[in-house]
Amino acid sequence: MRELMRWSARTLVSIVLLGALWPWAVPFYAGFLAGLGNSTLTLWACLPLLSLKDRDILLTVPALHIQVTTVTASFYGVPLLVALVWAVPALSRRMRLSLLGLGAMALFHWLNLLGQVGMLLSNSWLGKLSSEQLFVLSALGDMLLPTLFCISLVLRNRKSFEEARP
């Protein structure tokens, strides 16, 4: 229980600190994602559609005269994941795990962006999803990935703890 309290305190401080710093880093991260998205769209023989606007990524479809801001929720999953991983007690390979988690997060954000482009360009029912329902599908990932990562670390730590017990 004492470990848990320590973890809570560390995570709280990390979340507040990283949350305060993240707005400065978001444009770089969003720019990286927009670049990656555009490269992929070019590979698919689509026109580069993504551009950076403040902290958000702007999606433009010239043929349809559409310009929308994608659902990004400021990519808060990134600082959350780092805060959760760095606060786990007695965890070796923090840096490696953080990078692994961030890679998974970037992969999710990249797929999410492409999904949103696909939805906007498609004529199927998926493309007709309202922004409210789209949020359920997209922004949930920012909550899910860090939680899943944290739960896995706890289970792994517990397993190694049980194995070490006489």
Add this chain to the structure above:
Amino acid sequence: MARKKHKHTHKEQPALEQRFDQFVTTTVTRLHNFWQRNGVILRAWTVFAAMIALFTTLLLVLNLYTGFDDWLNRATAAMLAGALWLLGAGGQTVGTIVTSKVFSAEIITECTAIFPIMIFLAAVIAHPSRWKQKLWGIVLGVPAIVFVNLIRLVSLFYIGYWFPSIFETAHLLVWQSLIIFFAVLFWLVWVELFVHRGQVQHA
């Protein structure tokens, strides 16, 4: 010449077979070891992902056919207005819009505790434990998350009033992360108090 060639192929065949057998055995052993090391986590991941998929589908269907999201937004708005009224800020609701002396806002699905609750429930169900323990986790954890979400909304109203310049950061980054942190924390507390202690008592 033909004989020589035939001999050569005969010699190579067992070596190839041996190598293939070795490869299969090594792969199977590696997979077995990987499962031994990570089986618990992989099982938990699968259940967690399945639960999230189930809850998300359920939520989308409910929103589409019963207007569940509207009910949820109104309920959250009513709770928030009540809390603000208790704090002397004179909270009032008009549908999903909450007005008060300090700040006014519209409650949308993202403002409710539904997503952290979904994650918490999925984590509780995914963790290897008895159903009675899971039930305790759900009964105590869900109201706790709703309460923390209420604190989040009330604090955002006051942040919007006192520090409007940091409202966006507090709303989208700090509190969004904190609510997930609390869902994980409640899950950890449940694991510690109900699952670990239960196992120690049984041992």
